[in-house]
Amino acid sequence: MPKRSSSGYLSVPSKKRRRLAGDFAAFNPEYDVANSQAPATDSIINATSVSTRPPQRRRAATPSLASLASKRFAFYFSTLLGSEENQRHAAQYLRILPDTILARLVDDLKKYRPTFMSNGFISAYFLRPPSVALDSTLTGVNKHTITGIQRAGSQLTSLSLRGFDKFSDATFASIFPSLPCLETLVLKGCTKVGERTVGAITKSCHQLRVVNLNHTTPTAASLGRLLVSCKKLEVFKIAAVPKIASDLPNRFLIYDDWRLFQTPQFLASLARSEPGIVSTCLTSLKLRYIATPDLPLISLLGHFPALRRLDASFTKVTSLSPSRFLEHPIRPLSLPDLEKLNLTAIPLKPGSAGLVHFVANFPSLRTLSIGGIGGQENPTILRDRDLALLTSRLSGESSNAWPPVRVPLENVNLAGNSRLEGPALQYFVRKLGRYCRELNLASLKGVTSDTLEGLLPQPDTPPPHARIASENDAYPEEWDDNTSCLEHLNLASTSVDDGAVPFISSCRRLRSLNISKTKISSEITAPRLCLV
Structure with a gap:
C-alpha cells in the first residue's frame, strides 16, 4: 500500500509530477506570435489555415437481437428446413411472426437465399397483409404467386412487385379488384404492365397515395384516368414509359390546347369545376426518360398546384417560356411552389433564356439539378451570363429587399455544363x-482553385437558412454561422490544383470529397484534408 503524505492524500510519483511541471497556460515565448524569435513554421490560425483535426471515428450501431436472429435464420435457411420436423417447427413460428419482423426476414432471405424459396413457401408465409413485397430475385415466384396476392383482400395496404417482366398484363390486372384499400403500389420493372392493369387499378384502388409505374407500358390515356380517379394520390412515378411518347400531348394534358378555351363546352365547365386541375394532392411527379417530343412542361405543372418535387431529367423539354395556358384571361393557372427540380440533360434550344426565369419562380427550392443542359447533342447551352443571372435571382441580390432573401438551396448539380467558366462560377x-x-x-473545366475562394468564412453574409446540428456532427462547438454548410463536394474532372486545399479545408462540415482526375497531389491531400 503506498505511503500517505502529511496532507492525507496519496503521493504522486515524481515522474508524473515532472510531466505536469509548470503553471497551466503559462506564457511560452516559443509560441508568442509577437515574438520575432518565433519559429518560421508557426502560422496564425485564421480563416485560411488548414484543418489538421483527426477524423471522427463513428461507432457502428449495435444490431438488435431480432436483426441478428433474422440474418441467422436466412443464412442457414436450407439447413433449418432440411427435415420435416424442422419444417413443422419453423412453420409454427413463421405464422405468428410479427409483421415488422416478417418484412425484415423477407429482405434477409432475398439477400442470402433468394433461390431456395418455392412458390408454396412464399404463398404460405409471406403473402400476409398489410404489406407484400416481392421482386424478381426470388426465383420461386410464378403466376400462381402473383394471383395469390388477391387473397389478402381489403387488409392489404402496400404492394411492391419489382422486375417481373415475364408475367402478362392480364395476370397483374386480375389481382387489383380484390385490393380496394391499397395505399402504396410499386410495379417498377414489370414491363408487361399495360393499359389493362392500369384500368383495373383505376376502377378498384381509389385510396392510393403512392404509385410507381417506372419502366412499364401503359398508355397516356390510362394514366390520365388513373390520376383523375385517385383523388388522394401524392406520389406518381412514370419514368421510362415508352407509350407516352406519341400519346401524351393529346391525351394526358387536358385543356392544354388553346382552342379548347374558345369552345362552349369549356366555358360551361367553368361553373361546374376547376378546368385543368387534375390533382390537388399530388406532391411528387417523376417523368424521367419520357421521350415525348417537345414536352410542354410548364403546361403540365399547371395541372398540379400542390406539386413539390419534379423530376423531368432526360426528357425532350426544349422550351421553358411561359405557357399560354397559364396566362389565359378567364382562369389562369399558376406554377406550384417546387422544393425539388431535376432538369438534367434537357435539350433546351440555343439562346433560350427561359431557364433562369423558370427556376426563379420557386422561392422554396431546395434541390436544383441543371447538369448537362442541352443534352448530349448540344451541352453548351448554359453559359456564364445565364449562371450569373440565375445566381443573382436566387441569392436575392436582384430584388430591392434588404437584407436580400436567398432561396434555401441545399443541393445543386451543375455537372457537365462545359461552357461555364471562372467568373460566373466564382x-x-x-x-x-x-x-x-x-x-x-x-x-466543369472552368472550375479552378480560385473558383472555390468563396468557401472561406464570410462574416458579412450569414447563411440563408438555419442548420440544425445533429448528434453525428463532428466538432460542432467549433462551428459558427460563417462556416460553409457544405457536406458533400464533387470536383471530379475539374481544373483545381493544390491551391484549392485551404479553401476546401475551411469547410468544417465536409463529409465526402471527390477530387478524382484533378491536379491536387496526393502528398497534399493525405495530411491536409484529413477531415474528409
Missing part, C-alpha cells in the same frame, strides 16, 4: 454554393 460559389449541403461541379 460568383455562384460565393453567393449560393457555400450555403448548400451538396454541390456537384464535376466535369
Whole structure:
C-alpha cells in the first residue's frame, strides 16, 4: 500500500509530477506570435489555415437481437428446413411472426437465399397483409404467386412487385379488384404492365397515395384516368414509359390546347369545376426518360398546384417560356411552389433564356439539378451570363429587399455544363454554393482553385437558412454561422490544383470529397484534408 503524505492524500510519483511541471497556460515565448524569435513554421490560425483535426471515428450501431436472429435464420435457411420436423417447427413460428419482423426476414432471405424459396413457401408465409413485397430475385415466384396476392383482400395496404417482366398484363390486372384499400403500389420493372392493369387499378384502388409505374407500358390515356380517379394520390412515378411518347400531348394534358378555351363546352365547365386541375394532392411527379417530343412542361405543372418535387431529367423539354395556358384571361393557372427540380440533360434550344426565369419562380427550392443542359447533342447551352443571372435571382441580390432573401438551396448539380467558366462560377460559389449541403461541379473545366475562394468564412453574409446540428456532427462547438454548410463536394474532372486545399479545408462540415482526375497531389491531400 503506498505511503500517505502529511496532507492525507496519496503521493504522486515524481515522474508524473515532472510531466505536469509548470503553471497551466503559462506564457511560452516559443509560441508568442509577437515574438520575432518565433519559429518560421508557426502560422496564425485564421480563416485560411488548414484543418489538421483527426477524423471522427463513428461507432457502428449495435444490431438488435431480432436483426441478428433474422440474418441467422436466412443464412442457414436450407439447413433449418432440411427435415420435416424442422419444417413443422419453423412453420409454427413463421405464422405468428410479427409483421415488422416478417418484412425484415423477407429482405434477409432475398439477400442470402433468394433461390431456395418455392412458390408454396412464399404463398404460405409471406403473402400476409398489410404489406407484400416481392421482386424478381426470388426465383420461386410464378403466376400462381402473383394471383395469390388477391387473397389478402381489403387488409392489404402496400404492394411492391419489382422486375417481373415475364408475367402478362392480364395476370397483374386480375389481382387489383380484390385490393380496394391499397395505399402504396410499386410495379417498377414489370414491363408487361399495360393499359389493362392500369384500368383495373383505376376502377378498384381509389385510396392510393403512392404509385410507381417506372419502366412499364401503359398508355397516356390510362394514366390520365388513373390520376383523375385517385383523388388522394401524392406520389406518381412514370419514368421510362415508352407509350407516352406519341400519346401524351393529346391525351394526358387536358385543356392544354388553346382552342379548347374558345369552345362552349369549356366555358360551361367553368361553373361546374376547376378546368385543368387534375390533382390537388399530388406532391411528387417523376417523368424521367419520357421521350415525348417537345414536352410542354410548364403546361403540365399547371395541372398540379400542390406539386413539390419534379423530376423531368432526360426528357425532350426544349422550351421553358411561359405557357399560354397559364396566362389565359378567364382562369389562369399558376406554377406550384417546387422544393425539388431535376432538369438534367434537357435539350433546351440555343439562346433560350427561359431557364433562369423558370427556376426563379420557386422561392422554396431546395434541390436544383441543371447538369448537362442541352443534352448530349448540344451541352453548351448554359453559359456564364445565364449562371450569373440565375445566381443573382436566387441569392436575392436582384430584388430591392434588404437584407436580400436567398432561396434555401441545399443541393445543386451543375455537372457537365462545359461552357461555364471562372467568373460566373466564382460568383455562384460565393453567393449560393457555400450555403448548400451538396454541390456537384464535376466535369466543369472552368472550375479552378480560385473558383472555390468563396468557401472561406464570410462574416458579412450569414447563411440563408438555419442548420440544425445533429448528434453525428463532428466538432460542432467549433462551428459558427460563417462556416460553409457544405457536406458533400464533387470536383471530379475539374481544373483545381493544390491551391484549392485551404479553401476546401475551411469547410468544417465536409463529409465526402471527390477530387478524382484533378491536379491536387496526393502528398497534399493525405495530411491536409484529413477531415474528409
